[in-house]
Amino acid sequence: MEQTMKGYLFRLLNHEELSREEMKTILIGITHSEYPNEQITALLTCLQMRGVTVDELLGFRDGILETGVPAILEADRYIDVVGTGGDRKNTFNISTTSCFVIAGAGYKVAKHGNYAATSVSGASNVIQHHGIKFTDDIDRLNRSLNEAGIVYLHAQLFAKAMKFVGPIRKALQFPTIFNLLGPIVNPSQPQCQLLGVANLDQMRLYHQVYQKIGIDYGIVNSIDGYDEISLTGDFKVTTKDYERIFSPSDLGFDIAKPEELVGGATEEEAAEIFDAVLENRALPAQKNIVLANAAFGIQVLERGQKTIEECIQIARESIDSGSALRTFRKFVELNS
Numbered sequence: 001m002e003q004t005m006k007g008y009l010f011r012l013l014n015h016e017e018l019s020r021e022e023m024k025t026i027l028i029g030i031t032h033s034e035y036p037n038e039q040i041t042a043l044l045t046c047l048q049m050r051g052v053t054v055d056e057l058l059g060f061r062d063g064i065l066e067t068g069v070p071a072i073l074e075a076d077r078y079i080d081v082v083g084t085g086g087d088r089k090n091t092f093n094i095s096t097t098s099c100f101v102i103a104g105a106g107y108k109v110a111k112h113g114n115y116a117a118t119s120v121s122g123a124s125n126v127i128q129h130h131g132i133k134f135t136d137d138i139d140r141l142n143r144s145l146n147e148a149g150i151v152y153l154h155a156q157l158f159a160k161a162m163k164f165v166g167p168i169r170k171a172l173q174f175p176t177i178f179n180l181l182g183p184i185v186n187p188s189q190p191q192c193q194l195l196g197v198a199n200l201d202q203m204r205l206y207h208q209v210y211q212k213i214g215i216d217y218g219i220v221n222s223i224d225g226y227d228e229i230s231l232t233g234d235f236k237v238t239t240k241d242y243e244r245i246f247s248p249s250d251l252g253f254d255i256a257k258p259e260e261l262v263g264g265a266t267e268e269e270a271a272e273i274f275d276a277v278l279e280n281r282a283l284p285a286q287k288n289i290v291l292a293n294a295a296f297g298i299q300v301l302e303r304g305q306k307t308i309e310e311c312i313q314i315a316r317e318s319i320d321s322g323s324a325l326r327t328f329r330k331f332v333e334l335n336s
Contacts, residue, residue, distance in 0.1 A: 004029075005026070005029075005034075005035050005039045005043070006039075008022065008026065008043065009039065009042055009043060009046065012043070012046035012047065012050070013046065015050065017053050017055070017056065018055075018056055018059070019055060019059065020055040020056070020058050020059040020062065021059065022059065023055070023056050023057075023058075023059025023060050023062075023063070024059045024060070024062040024063040024066070025063075026043070026059075026060075026063070027059070027060050027062075027063025027064060027067070027161060028063050028066065028067060030161060030164050030165065031063075031067045031160060031161045031164055033164070037167075037168055040165065040168055041168055041171075041172065044165075044168065044169075044172065044176040044177060044178075045172070047176070047177050048174065048175070048176055048177070051201075052177050052180065052205075054205065054208045054209055054212060056177070057177065057180055057181070057184075057205070057209060058209065058212060058213075060177060060178075060181055061181060061184050061185055063161065064159050064161045064162075064181060064185045065185060065187070065189070067160050067161050068158050068159045068160050068161065068185070068187055069136050069157065069158045069160065069187060070158075070187055070188075071110070071136070071138065071141060071151075071153055071158065071187040071188040072138060072188070073110060073141065073142060073145055073151065073188045074142045074145070074146065075108045075145055075146075076191075077108065077191050077192065077301065078107070078108035078109055078110045078145070078188070078190050078191070078192065079102065079107065079108070079109055079110070079190055079191075079192035079193060079194060079297055079300060079301050080109070080110055080111055080112050080183075080186050080188075080190045080192075080193050080194075081095045081096075081098050081099050081102070081109070081111065081193075081194045081293065081294075081297050082095055082111075082112060082113065082123075082182070082183045082186075082193070082194075082195060082196070083095050083183075083195070083196035083197075083198075083227040083228050084179065084180065084182065084183055084195070084196065084197050084198055084202060084227050085116075085117055085119070085122075085179070085182070085198075085227060086117070086175055086179055086198055086227070087198040087225055087226055087227040089119075089225070089226055089227075089230075089258075089261070090119045090120060090262055090263050091119070091226065091228065091230070091261045091262065091263050092121075092261065092262070092263035092264070092270055092273040092274065092286065093121060093122075093123060093126045093263065093270060093273075093274050094196075094228045094261075094289055094290060094293055095111075095113075095123065095194075095196065095228060095293065096111065096113065096123045096126055096127070096274065097274050097277050097278065097290045098194075098290050098293040098294040098297060099111045099150060099297075100150065100278060100324050100327055100328045100331070101278075101290055101291070101294040101315050101318045101319060101324045102294050102297050102298060102301070102315070102318075103148065103149040103150035103324070103327045103331075104149075104318035104319070104323035104324030104325070104326070104327040104328075105294075105298065105314045105315060105317065105318040105323065105324075106149065107149065107298065107301050108145060108149055108150070109149065109150040109151070110145065110150075110151050110153060110186065110188040110190050111123065111150065111151070111152050111153065112153045112155060112182075112185075112186035112187070112188070113127070113152065113153070113154065113155060114154070114155040114156065114182065117179075119263060120263055120264065120265065120266060120267060120269075120270055121263055121264075121267050121270030121271070123152075124154050124155075125267050125270070126267070126270055126271050126274050127152055127154075129267055129268070129270075129271045130271065130332055131332065131336045132152065132331075132332065132335045132336060133335060133336060134152070134154035134156075134157055135157070135335070136157040136158060140334075140335075141153070143334060144331060144334045144335055147330060147334060148327055148330040148331040148334055149327055150327065150331055151188075152331075152335065153186065153187055153188060155182070155185075158187040159185055159187070162178070165178060180202070180205070183195050183206070184206075184209060184213070190215070191215050191216060192215060192216045192217070192297075192300045192301050193210070193215060193216075193217045193218075193300070194217070194218045194219075194220065194293070194296055194297040194300055195217065195218070195219045195220070196219075196220050196221065196226070196227040196228035196229070196293075197219055197220070197221045197227055198221070198225060198226070198227040199221065199225070200221060200236070202221075203219050203221050203236065203238055206219050207219060207238050210240075211240075216239075216240060216300050216301075216303060217239060217240065217300060218237060218238070218239045218296045218297070218299065218300045219237070219238045219239075220235060220236070220237050220238075220293070220296060221235060221236050222234075222235040223235060223236065223245075226261075228289075228293055229289065229292045229293050229296065230256060230258075230261055230289060231248045231253050231254075231255060231256040231285065231288055231289050231292060232255065232256050232257070232258055232261070233247075233248075233255065234246065234247050237296060239299075239300065239304060240304070241304045242304075248288075248292075251292060251295075251308065251309070251312060252309075252312075253288045253291075253292065254284070254285070254288070256285035256288065256289060257285065260283055260285035260286060261285070261286070261289065273286060277290050277319070278319070278324050278325045278328050279325055280319050280320060280322070280325075287319065290315075290319075291312055291315045291316055291319070292312070294311075294315040294318070295308055295311035295312040295314070295315045296308065296311070298311040298314055298315060299311045
C-alpha cells in the first residue's frame, strides 16, 4: 500500500488533484493503519497548502461515513446547526443554544458536535456539563428525537476514522481537511443544515459541497470573521435560493458588541450563558444572536417558504413561551 501513497504524494507535489474515489480509498486505508504517520502528515500538509477541492473533501466524507457508525433516525426532516470553528473568537455556544430554540418551536434537530478545539467550550462540553451521557444506542437516540424533538450525536462515538488522525492533528497545530469535514459527517445525514463559516472561501467551498450532496442548506458568515451570525456587523447568507448580505438592523436588531458574545473563561461560564438564553434572562444581545441563528435554521427547514421576519418571530416565541427551556429539560431527562 505504501507505494500507492507515494504515488498520491508525488501527484500532489506535482499540483495534481485526487479524485473522490481515490480520497475515499486513502481514508479507508488510514483506518486500516496502512500508511505510516509521516505519509499521512505529508498528505494533510500538501492538501492544506494547495487548498482542498470539492471532490477531495467529498471523498474523505464518503470514507468517514462508510467506516463510521450510522445513526438511522426515524424522522423525515431534521436539521443540524453547526459552525466550522477555528474563528478564534471564543463565543458562547451559539449553535447549540439555537438548536434547542429550533426544537422548542416544534421542529426536529439532530445536533452533531464534539469537544472544543479552539474555544473554551464546544457543543459536547456544554451538553456534558448538564449531566448528559453520550450514546450511540439508536433506540435511545430515536426516543430523544421523538419525545424531545432533538438528539445529540457526539462525534467521537460515530466517526471511527477520527481517532486514527487525532495525534497527527494535535502535532500539526494548523487546520487540516479534517476541520472542514466536521460539519458534513453528521452520521444521521440530515436533510437540512445551517452552517457557520469563518470566511468567504469556506462559504464558496461548502456551497458547492451541499449542492453535490443535494440537501437544503444555509451558510452564514459574519463579515468581521465570526463563524456564525454575530450581529456585530453585516453578515452574508447563502442558501439554495439566495445569496444576500444583511445588516442587524434589517432584522430589527441592534449591533452587538464583541464582548457580549464571549463564552467566558471556563466551561461553567459558557454553560451559564447557555442556561440564561433558554431561561430568557440573558443579555439582549445574547438572546438576539441566538434568535438570528435559529431563524435562519428555521427558514432552511421551511424550504425558504417563510420570510426571515416570520422565522425570527417563531424563534422568539420558542424562548418567550418557555418552550425552548422545556425542550431542553425534557432532553436532559431522557439523556442523563
